[in-house]
Amino acid sequence: MHYRTDIEGLRALAVLLVIAYHYQFPGITGGFIGVDVFFVISGFVITQLLMRSMAQGTFSFADFYARRIRRLVPVFLLVSTASFLLISPYYLDDDYYVFSKSWLSSLVGVSNFYYFSELNQYFAPETQSLTLLHTWSLAVEEQFYLLWPLTLLLVWRCFRSWGGVRVFLFIVLLALLLSVYLAETAPKAAYYLLPARLFELLLGAGVALHASRLPVLQSWMAQIVATTGLVLIVATGLLLDNSDHFPGYNALWPTLGTALIIYAGLHQPGTWVARLLSLRWMVFLGGISYSLYLWHWPIVALLHYQLVELTWPIRLSMVAGVILLSWLSYRLVENPFRYTQWRLGKLLLLMVLAPAVLMWAVQVTIRLADDISFRIPEERRELYKIIEQNDDTDLYKACFKGPYYQFNTSAKCLFGVPAPQGEPNSILIGDSHAIALMGFVEELITGTDRSLLLVTQASTPFVLAEYAAAVFGDDSEKIDRSRALTEYLSKRPMTVFVSAYWDAYLASSTHHRSFVAAIGWLVEQGHDVIILEDVPKLPSSAHAHCLLKNMADCSIDIAPVRKRLANFERFKAEIRAGYPDVAWINPREVICDDARCQTVLNGIPLYRDADHLNNLGAREIARAYLQRFGNPLLERYSANP
Template sequence: MYHFEFPGISGGFIGVDVFFVISGFVITGLLTRQMDQGGFRFGDFYARRIRRLVPAFLLVSTVTFLIISPFYIGDDYYIFAKSWLASLMGISNLYYFTELSQYFAPETRSLSLLHTWSLAVEEQFYLLWPAATLWAWRSGQLTRSPLVFLALLIAALLLSVYLAHTHPKAAFYLPPARLFEFMLGAGVALYGHRLPTLGPRQAEALAVAGVAMILATAVFLTSNDPFPGFNALWPTLGTAMVIQAGLVQPGTVTARLLSLPVMVFLGGLSYSLYLWHWPPVALLHYQLIELTWPIRLGLLAAVLLASWLGYKLVENPLRRRPWNFKRAFKILVLVPLLIIWAIQSTIRIADDLSFRIPEERRDLYKIIVQNDSADVHEPCFKGPTRDFVRDQACLFGQPLAEGERPDSVLIGDSHAIALIGFMEVFLESTDLSLLMVTQASTPFIPGELTEQAFPGDEEKIVRNRALTEYLKQEPMTVFISAWWNSYLRSTDFHDYFVATIDWLLDQGHRVVVLEGVPELPSDAHAQCRLKGLEDCSIDAADAAEQRRDFNRFQRDVQARFPSVNWIDPSRVLCDAERCQTVLDGIPLYRDESHLNYIGAQEIGQAFRARFGNPLEPLKALAADSGTPAP
């Protein structure tokens, strides 16, 4: 329901954590019973896990691959193939942690196998827990040391709290921050019988309190709260309480409700439901289809049907096959791994779009996907950090004679280079020469300030030091841009940028701030026309809200430095109601916040047609003041 965007369930993602407790309880109970009976074998344990988990995953992931193939394009298709391989290997949490930590990370809501990160965490638990349990059982620690177990549990919880606050992405995707959740379930399995006996009323109160803790967290927690850490303790402790109450008093009202046929039926389908529920939601997000009430209810019905069929035809029959570990691994893991690897390699090396994108939309695809300014002008973005490229590859406008310096420079990060097409339109009709110096995630901040802004990031510091020395040589017109909406959320960066403009003016430069363009609701929205939608505009009120921090920065700069000039590309995109993301049939963006190269040129053409060339007044001002012309 959380993923289907049912209202009022803002913390529904805690279902994963509830499951981890149940898994810890079930697996630990299974292991200790087998060890007590002398029947535990690692090979048998992992053979059962493979037969239990892999067949349903292969079914769902293969159907997902076939369904998304006509829709997912470019890197999105390749990312699915990589995640497919990682999911079968049981490392999708590591893959997503790495992939989503990158600067140009994909949009999570469109990742069809994103939900398998939690399956990977569970599988990694299976790798460690049986060996740890066997060691504790053989040494007698399982029965002798509940206090040691409790101390380890508290330590695991404190580690989760620490990671949730200091490394939130690692805490979310990696096992250490979730270990205490499995241990809560394991603790009930190991020591629940040693806790004080509960009467029916006490057990009922414990169970009701546990359910209340789970539901309250699902309703009141939001994705903005630190997680897991203490916020994950309440639903997981509540789950352990419900299990414990059911063990000592199976006749409570809560236990009877959880034992109703419909609940048992859903419990039986729970793994299939988990696998099937997310891929259709991801596809709908990718296609920019809103989850209305009819769609939500239709999804519920479709997922229930698919889960039941998958359970009856694939999951349940194959889990009962008497295959040993070697055979199960070969049939269900090794052979599919080779097939998926071959599919991934084919997509990477020779992905033929002709059968997946209608011919009339292929030109749109090329504009969006194959016109990244950072690729078109790669030396100006991915060149050497210290000795940045200063030759013709990164010079625009008027050609320069040997040894001659440009009279202007464009500096900043990926959002700066995304505007080079916009700038080229204006440079065409002037005698200006412009050098572009950009680098990913590296807005210009001069001198010692850059060490404060990017502590320990040597690449950014070296680039900004080199650019600082270059800008000290003689006055120029400096066009400066950055991902304003992101950096200016920080008051520190607000101050850094104000100080940067102060420093540039102090060096005698004429400063021109290139403002940003409205950000899209998602990366997928950049492909709106490619998906066949007619209206690709976004709400102007949302765009105005995005600019709130930038507007404060602009007011502060204008008050202190009235000579600074501003060029706003969004003037041709937004009116009082809507902001356009397509002009004259040309898609303007390549992702959520970056223009594509042709789209930037299109905005430049529209800007010049409506408002004239913004560089001409700057040149006139420079001539009147006797400073070097831009």
């Protein structure tokens, strides 16, 4: 084993791709593959280190893990602490709490599991503003480091034979097929968890394990192999984008390219690719690449959160800033700690256990605090409370988070005029977008003879019981809700307000058919059907806090809004053609014109996240709607005496 400057250059290439992608440099649409280049390099380097110590009989688990802690943890503690101080004046309730949880999970090497779980929730946080999101890849490597030394030790003798080579290639192929399968069937799990990334680490490990068994390349062949490897890396960095399945087979090209460059350099270090990667500035950036990777993301995450546009001057300033920070942290923290002689017990105590306790204390403090708005300037606290403390899913919790089958029909979920014998003449059904419009509907039914029952549930739009399995799969709770509502609505005619996150569902032909069938059935049952159209989806949840961020213009471009409405407009046209008596109420008419859609109305922020109104915002839209168009319900129903 010897020091290879071309591998340092590969590290530089990897981190530059990642930075260019996250800083939105034009054309680098697949720069996220830099992480996969790192995985191959890690597999190669770690396996070489393990093989050397095992061959010399000096391998020690305690020494190996102590070296990993000294290498990875000190700079992480520095960057994460600085990030906490940086975001504290800006991040709000849940965003602040999410950071504290991710901080702890990153320290103990499970942030990939944390983000996989957190981002699969219905009200998932905005990924671009997750300050430590990039640590998921470090967690994947750390989990590999946990498993690989023992595995390698157990099969050490097998890897010395050609039989071992064949077995190893078979394992890599199985790992690749698993990655392809997971990328197709469980893309979030594939992206964040080790199983789908294992083949990448094993590719690097394989080059290290079988270096003496691989053919020695002649100079001309090494040039071809190295060039092919570099082309594969650069091409995927330029041609892939975040809409492609990944990792899977798309991750094979940059990782295979990395393995080819490492292989070519084993015996022919003079290829033009190796010379390019060994340029002094590339080696410098490769040397500080770990610090670069850690520092580059928290800054851009905060800018995303504050809705700051990444202009060229900002991009270039960030690049210069993170290089300087990374060099300083490398010189003052990373390198000095890397060569300390602290043993594993002391490292675990001082660098893992003690910081973990402190981070846990911060997390608990944030969670237990009923109101942390004291961090927000006093003149903006009322805006904060409108956004953060008017969540309909909390205000009407009994009507949203209760049983799926025996949904709540008590007075807690009855609105408008009193319902005779507890039997309302109206009902609002749908998912979280339906309950987010409850303030809007309440304003409309005020002054009418409507008594309204609210029945909503997350991700559970109304479909007939016979369609539920096709729409919801094996989710028995959502199927129960469909069955219960079908039974309830078959008893007597009512006014039925129907709402849903139309954009999210109607791209599916199954959902389209089931929604058309549900509206048709409601009409056939004698119900007076009123469909509530949805409000525009914002570019990010951070736009809901626009006023808190002192933005001069809180409006959004209408062009993406119209594009997302295409499927809904087809659905609307089909319903109008088949069921002309169905009524439509469109809140967008109040907040959108031909060019822009407003996220603030009369000084009141309307949203609480990227696609849900807050309760006061919904009511403000309703008041503006009534003033502009009158009350469409008074044309259909009697006024409340």
